[in-house]
Amino acid sequence: MNEMGGKLMEKHVLCDKEKLEIGDKEIFQVGRISIVLIRTEDGFHAMRNVCPHQGGPLGKGALQGAALPSDVGEYCYDKKRDVLYCPWHHWDFDVKNGCSIRNPESVKVKTYKVSVEEESVVLYK
Template sequence: MGTRHVVGRVDEIPPGGSKFVQVGKFGVGVYNVGGEYRAVTNYCPHRGGPLCVGMRYPVIESDEPYQFEVSGSDEILKCPWHGWEFDLRDGISEVGTKRIRTHTVRVEGDLVVLEGV
């Protein structure tokens, strides 16, 4: 079992919210994505940008021109340096083969706990 860090109370990170935690070499962003907690290292694999200060937005899907559907709730995290986009649910880049480091987050009672960093 690795290290554990209490991030805060559940009510401090409501759906759509986030909190930055100074753990590990770069820090970790903890996100509430549609009621599920996700955590990623604050490091973009493209050029090392501070990923966790990037914008978040929902997945936009399209089957044909001028037709689109917005799904989810701010699952995509965009690096502020060069615009690389990553899915907070699995850490995979929306374009290419890059992946960000994800971490396990658990809810224990009313606390959000980050594990293994």
């Protein structure tokens, strides 16, 4: 147990920090919750391994970038390796905050605090 922001949180060691290369992801079972751990260029991110659309396993989807809204006639591809796509219907989620790329105000996947402590990746929930 650890206290963060006045809230008592459980600490779960997921893996050695060298287990995942940049652009890799792996699914972990933490209690009764399936979580996908993703390593990007700026660190580790964890989110629930369930798409809010129809329950698809997000950890089995592609980790890519996304075409973002832009001006007419302009093509803006960004967030390289920061977007996780559901393998069932290709709903897309920013791994840093869990928000949908297409509908960030209404559609979100739960994210979890992750830190690297010594040589281990640790999740707090």
